[in-house]
Amino acid sequence: MAKKVIVQANLNDNDTEFLSEPRQSLLEVLRETLALTGTKEGCNDGNCGACTVMVDGRIVNSCLMLAVEAEGKKITTIEGIAQADKLHPLQQSFLEEAALQCGICTPGFIVAAKGLLDREPKADEHRVRHWLAGNLCRCTGYDKIIRAVLKAEKEL
Amino acid sequence: MTTTENRPQFKVVGTRPVRHDGLEKVTGKAKYGADVILPGMLYGKVLRSPHPHARIKSIDTSGALKIPGVKAVVTAKDLPIQSDKMVELGEAHANMKQIAENCLANDKVLYKGHAVAAVAATSPHIAEEALDAIKVVYEVLPFVLNVDDAMKPGATLLHENMVTRAVLGGKPDPAKQVGKSNVSSEMRWVGGNLEQAWKDSHVIVEREYFTKPVHQGYIEPHVTTVNWNPDGKITVWTSTQHTFGVRQQAAAILQVPEGMVKVIPMEIGGGFGGKINVYLEPAAAMLSKKTGHPVKMVMTRKEVFEASGPTSGSHMKMKVGATKDGKITGWQLWLAFEAGAYPGSPVAMGAMCSSAPYIVENFDVSALDIVVNKPKVAAYRAPGSPIGAFAVESTLDELAEKLGMDPMDFRLKNAAKEGTRQITGAPLGKIGNIEVMTQVKNHPHYKSPLPVGPNVGRGVGMGYWFNIGMQSSAALNVNPDGSVSLVTGSVDIGGTRVAVAMQAAEILGIRAEDVIPTVADTDSIGWTGVTGGSRTAFATGIAAINAAEEVKKQLIARAALMWEVKPEDIEFKDGLYINKKSPKDSVTMKQLAAKMMMTGGYVTASATANPRMAGAAYGAMIVDVKVDPETGKVDLLRVTAFQDAGKAAHPSYVEGQIQGGAVQGIGWALNEEYFHTTDGVMANSSWLDYRMPTSLDLPMIDPVIIEVPNPGHPFGLRGVGEVGICAPMAAIRNAIFRATGARMYHLPMNPGSIVEAIGAKKAAGHTNGAAKK
Ligand code: FES
Ligand code: FES
Secondary structure: OOOOEEEEEEEOOEEEEEEEOOOOEHHHHHHHHOOOOOOOOOOOOOOOOOOEEEEOOEEEEHHHOEHHHHOOOEEEOHHHOOEOOEOOHHHHHHHHOOOOOOOOOHHHHHHHHHHHHHHOOOOOHHHHHHHHHHOOOOOOOOHHHHHHHHHHHHHO | OEEOOOOOOOOOOOOOOOOOOHHHHHOOOOOEHHHOOOOOOEEEEEEEOOOOOEEEEEEEOHHHHOOOOEEEEEEHHHOOOOOOOEEEEOOEEEEHHHHHHHHOOOOEEOOOOOEEEEEEEOOHHHHHHHHOOOEEEEEEOOOOOOHHHHHOOOOOOOOOOOEOEEEEOOEEOOOOOOOEOOEEEEEEEEEOOHHHHHHOOOEEEEEEEEEOOEOOOOOOOOEEEEEEOOOOOEEEEEOOOOHHHHHHHHHHHHOOOHHHEEEEEOEOOOOOOOOOOOOOHHHHHHHHHHHOOOEEEEOOHHHHHHHOOOEOOEEEEEEEEEOOOOOEEEEEEEEEEEEEOOOOOOHHHHHHHHHOOEOOOEEEEEEEEEEOOOOOOOOOOOOOHHHHHHHHHHHHHHHHHHHOOOHHHHHHHOEOOOOOEOOOOOEOOOOOHHHHHHHHHHOHHHHOOOOOOOOEEEEEEEEEEOOOOOOEEEEEEEOOOOOEEEEEOOOOOOOHHHHHHHHHHHHHOOOHHHEEEEEOOOOOOOOOOOOOOOOHHHHHHHHHHHHHHHHHHHHHHHHHHHHOOOHHHEEEEOOEEEEOOOOOOEEEHHHHHHOHHHOOOOOEEEEEEOOOOOOOEEEEEEEEEEEOOOOOOEEEEEEEEEEEOOOOOOHHHHHHHHHHHHHHHHHHHHOOOOOEOOOOOEOOOOOOOOOOOOHHHOOOEEEEEEEOOOOOOOOOOOOOOOHHHOOHHHHHHHHHHHHHOOOOOEOOOOHHHHHHHHHHHHHHHHHHHHHHO
8 A cells, every 4th residue: 555645735615634545536535534425426437427526616526536636726525515504506496496306416416517607607508408417317307407507597 | 287186275285395305415414325434444345256157166265364454255155044035125026045146146156247255344445456366266157148048948047947937817827838947937918819809900010129228327326334243233324215125135134133133224326226125235244243343335336237226128029909990909918028147027017017008908918037147137117117118109109100090099099097907907996097198199299390300200108107005104203392203214215205294294284394304214113115116205105194193183182181172172274273162262283282291291193004005107208309310319309208196295306206217218218228248248337338318418308297186195196206217218219210210129229220220211112112113
């Protein structure tokens, strides 16, 4: 086993330091070392988006990024999306539009959708579908997810 | 949404409150199976067979045990001996010994990916590395990958002593010659006079279909954590559709009393039928026993594909005739389903369900369950029904076309209704079949002109699922603030906490938000059946209704005590307890709850329901497609999905079931398949290559809820979870025909196969043209 490395990163607005083996993915360290289990694993090979986080404002599949690459980066996970006691409009609209069934894909969709709305607050349906095409949901057929994102745009 | 009958209006049922567990799920706080972290926890990994069929000559685990960090290794030899007793597992009977062998192969591996040994170590990486140090000697055997090869004389036998079970009309068929075979059972139903029926037919269509196995595709992989204490108590934290089923299977495989096993349900990331059988628990339990530590095991996505799920691939033949005016005369259906490595495909359900929308008087229906060297199939949303429906709804479309009839007129002419006998002889109960068909025919989508342009077509299809009842338990505890805690044993996969809570709220005249639902472990609530079979909102709903009625009765007694009148003098109306003797005296539940301690203590109630009349569900789809004849790509232009919900408890989540089922069916129709290479290996065991629909592949799915109340439920609910997956394959296939003139007989209808079918059609057209000259 290679020696662990100290990594310093800003995680959900907190400066954080953690130890990581060079081979560990960011997803594994978030979940197993830092107990931030809101970020989910669906495939561990970049094909489902359940593990989506934001790194310096860009959406990333955390299963495809090594934890040591987080050095000096700003990371936002699902746990960092709501403000204190106030849900993000996306979280609120997902609730109101019944945009989740089992909910395993939901953290990834909300982080990915935030990545879109931060950049394109007026994205239309096609653009939302295109942007979220890297996130799989097997329960909903996407209809209510797309509606929830379009509704959140209006609230923002 | 359409209501077909005048019924009392509900206050809570039929509204759309925010689900109670939603906030935790949109903030990442909800704990799913993989989120379990326990003190001293070890990580388990599974060594799997590289061969589709082989005898295990020896397993040497000594190398693995020498690796630092490795704590234990288990093989099938470590599993207590199992008996052959059959157990009830939701929708399918499963042989416990075979479930155990599927978890850890005994003397033979029966598919690539079959578990052979498991390792526990201090990290998942060490456990994975240790797998390479286990030496297994195999004697490689020939293998069979589809039903036709498996039935050939001389085919390699997966289970050397298996003899076909021949069943005619539900009873053993002594006339049938049976021998050792990969066909585990052949069920047959015959009725009427088929010979005469063919003579009476104006048109007869005879067709043949092939489908591939497809996976349920839940986003959360299988996961479990097991702790086996030295006192014999075993605790399982898992994502399952059926906690009590995991308890039963684990206890049977580990040969311990059921009471020694406690199953704690974690939130579950999808199941669709695939999370009922155990896969990891027996190995995790034995590893925990050996090490004295809790052991967590998570499948990789590749393992999920190769060693869990899927549903059957099939070969089907259908011959059906009709009179000139479109009445079905004869009905002959032959279904052969892959069971995977062990018997138990849903072929009988495929045969019965696909015939259920129609009046079928002269019939001969056969259903063959056939083992092949692929993973053992598991239930998948209306198991068997969508496969059968693909054959039936496709053939009927061709029959209607030959008759020159509108496809919905043809279906309506032959529509089964209450009292119609199914092929099993059982009459249908109160159903919404005709209502669904009528809604399709009258829907603006059906009446609208096709979108303009070439290669555009519209198709329809029907679907049926019988739904199940079974036992559920619920407990209600009134809190001093007037809220009510609701405890059930039903795992919530898609919004059933709220749908069940709403039913209790309806009875008590309170808001859905005032009911606080919890899903309890197997030590904390009465026996409850699977979250599956579309039964949860229906059956657990009835348990909650019964408990709520009991709470109401007790609260009426408390009100009577307060006013010193008899309970009969209290009227309950719109959430108010009213003194009939002095109608100005009325109290709310909140006020009664605040006084509970003075009127006799806290009010609690529990109830168990075991309803039978689950209320069968019918569904349908209209779909418009555009096909690119050059590339074979199919674009879905418009999709409308219809379903009889009886009464939609929470319409948003009923719509969600309809939409989700529709899209799984769309994936099955167009893309999804287990692609096995000739060496017996699944070549597409990742989501990159097993392509499920993404948001970009789809339009909005317009759900139409039809409400023909189920007399078996106080509010009229029918199961809603499954039937939505039945119609899409044939509907899309029929639309592709209208868009291109090509008839498809294989699933999936991927671009390559569509280009090929269009090419074949053109070639045939040219030949015909030449013949005419
Ligand atoms: S877990 Fe990272 S993309 Fe699926
Ligand atoms: S809600 Fe279950 S996968 Fe999306």
